Amino acid sequence: MENFFVFAGVAILALMIPIIYRILVGPTAIDRIVAVNVIGTKTTVLLIVIGMLYERVGMFVDFALTYALLNFVGSLAAAKFFDRVNPAKSFSTMKAEEPQE
């Protein structure tokens, strides 16, 4: 069972590498934010697997909880920032809606 947890941890870690490609290449900024969000979820799971390996899950589960909270707050803050940072775009959509009325 120990070997299986090592395998699961290494597999999760290996699956982060193709997502790092998306962070480096991603055509838009929001692509990169999504990739970081996915890696954060993977890290939450990986922390618990590491806790199983060290047989101190009680400690690592708190780290995982904190990481999940920070991940959520971070991606929401990024989304809010991208909503507000583009006043020209939102102004143009407002102008586009006017002729309909």
Next chain:
Amino acid sequence: MIINTICIFLVSCGLIFFIGGAVGIIRFPDFYTRMHAAGKGDTCSMILILTGLSLYILHEPTTANFLVVGKILFIALFIMSTSPTSTHALIKAGFEEGIKMWKREDEKEGQE
């Protein structure tokens, strides 16, 4: 023994879903489709892996282990509610920024 088998099965299923999410994030042509792969695959595989691990921890049913399992299930519940929320917020930000949706080649030709 039976619990070990169930745990291995659940964690393997979660890893398969993680592989699907990673392939989707790399291969899909569009920002919106990539977001779809990221949100769905991640949430499902996370729930499967955490359920398998908490079943393995319940191998020795003591009070401390019950507390740990409660925390792990809370993490699963938390990510299950927050991952769609952040995906929705990011898609809204991207939509208002004006990212174009992907279309098939013949549909593009038909429009032109």
